[in-house]
Amino acid sequence: MNILVTGSAGFIGFHLTKSLLKLGHNVLGIDNINDYYDTSLKHARNEELIRFCKENKYEKQYEFILVDIANSAAVADIFNNHIFDRVIHLAAQAGVRYSIDNPTAYVNSNLVGFVNILEGCRQQSTAHLIYASSSSVYGMNTKIPFSTSDRVDYPISLYAATKKSNELMAHAYSHLFNLPTTGLRFFTVYGPWGRPDMAYYSFTKKIINNETIDVFNNGQMMRDFTYIDDIVQGIVGIINKPPALKKMSGSSAQAAYQIYNIGNNKPITLDRFIQAIETAVGKKALRNNKPMQPGDVPTTYADTAELMHAVGFQPSTEIEEGIQEFVDWYQSYTETKNK
Numbered sequence: 001m002n003i004l005v006t007g008s009a010g011f012i013g014f015h016l017t018k019s020l021l022k023l024g025h026n027v028l029g030i031d032n033i034n035d036y037y038d039t040s041l042k043h044a045r046n047e048e049l050i051r052f053c054k055e056n057k058y059e060k061q062y063e064f065i066l067v068d069i070a071n072s073a074a075v076a077d078i079f080n081n082h083i084f085d086r087v088i089h090l091a092a093q094a095g096v097r098y099s100i101d102n103p104t105a106y107v108n109s110n111l112v113g114f115v116n117i118l119e120g121c122r123q124q125s126t127a128h129l130i131y132a133s134s135s136s137v138y139g140m141n142t143k144i145p146f147s148t149s150d151r152v153d154y155p156i157s158l159y160a161a162t163k164k165s166n167e168l169m170a171h172a173y174s175h176l177f178n179l180p181t182t183g184l185r186f187f188t189v190y191g192p193w194g195r196p197d198m199a200y201y202s203f204t205k206k207i208i209n210n211e212t213i214d215v216f217n218n219g220q221m222m223r224d225f226t227y228i229d230d231i232v233q234g235i236v237g238i239i240n241k242p243p244a245l246k247k248m249s250g251s252s253a254q255a256a257y258q259i260y261n262i263g264n265n266k267p268i269t270l271d272r273f274i275q276a277i278e279t280a281v282g283k284k285a286l287r288n289n290k291p292m293q294p295g296d297v298p299t300t301y302a303d304t305a306e307l308m309h310a311v312g313f314q315p316s317t318e319i320e321e322g323i324q325e326f327v328d329w330y331q332s333y334t335e336t337k338n339k
Helices: 011-022 039-056 072-081 103-124 158-177 199-208 228-238 270-281 305-311 319-337
Strands: 002-006 026-031 062-066 086-089 129-134 181-186 212-216 257-262 286-290
Touching: 002 011, 011 026, 011 039, 011 228, 026 039, 039 062, 039 319, 072 103, 086 103, 103 129, 103 158, 129 158, 158 181, 158 257, 181 228, 199 212, 199 270, 199 319, 212 270, 228 257, 228 305, 257 305, 270 319
Parallel strands: 002 026, 002 086, 026 062, 086 129, 129 181, 181 257, 212 286
Antiparallel strands: none
16 A cells, blocks of 8 residues: 655654555655754654665655645645555644643644645545544543543643644544544553653663653652554554444534544553663662643553454553663664764
């Protein structure tokens, strides 16, 4: 199949692109390589994809285009010049706390950019659009585990609000234009080539460098940490499962529309998470315990029964194993980068 992956220089997009190429698909990756975090890592991912393609003779299967999805004309050109069997939309302005200080970045990327992707899919009658939502949409929900049947009307960050908006926008396009859309609510994804703004990355860096780490809520927050390989397995599994046209619960509206949680279904404490890093690094952390941050939630916990029923999704990576893989990559990457 011919597949468009937006955000291909990002963490999840990079790993997904590799997996799709291995499976024999043709991939067009697009990304704007913005400076939300160190662009050298994004360029390094692109270089790794090029090396990977050369080593495995995938050069004819992969193309990369530098483009900002907020640019409607540029996105239209992508769809006018390529035919896609599937579109996997991962490009977005990420980060809960960053949205407090930089709201415009989220409007441009997560709202304007998403409309541009929806329009491209509509014009081309794409057979299936898969897009990234987030566990952040659950806000301060007190019922756990989080289920896609739960109400998500009270976001506590602009980032979460934009992701909920994406789900609503996708439903409108599914209903109006019979565009099959599947939204995936990601739960705290981690692993090699990950994002430097994520806690596991910054904790690892600081522990190695004997720097103090800020531990919010005294380490008692619970997170459904999900290893990247498990996430990719879930995305790949859903590619050929476009939702059928159906009536929405409590409504006469019909849409080929689906939302899934994609997480580990095994939340752990931040304390255990830190201990896993300490073990992998071989050094104890210097901790500065602090209260909860604005925009944070005490627990994330994914009910993944629907995705398991649909594609047999069953994460298998324990936190200690996944963190060890990350730390091994991090040490190798930083050593190479510092040469």
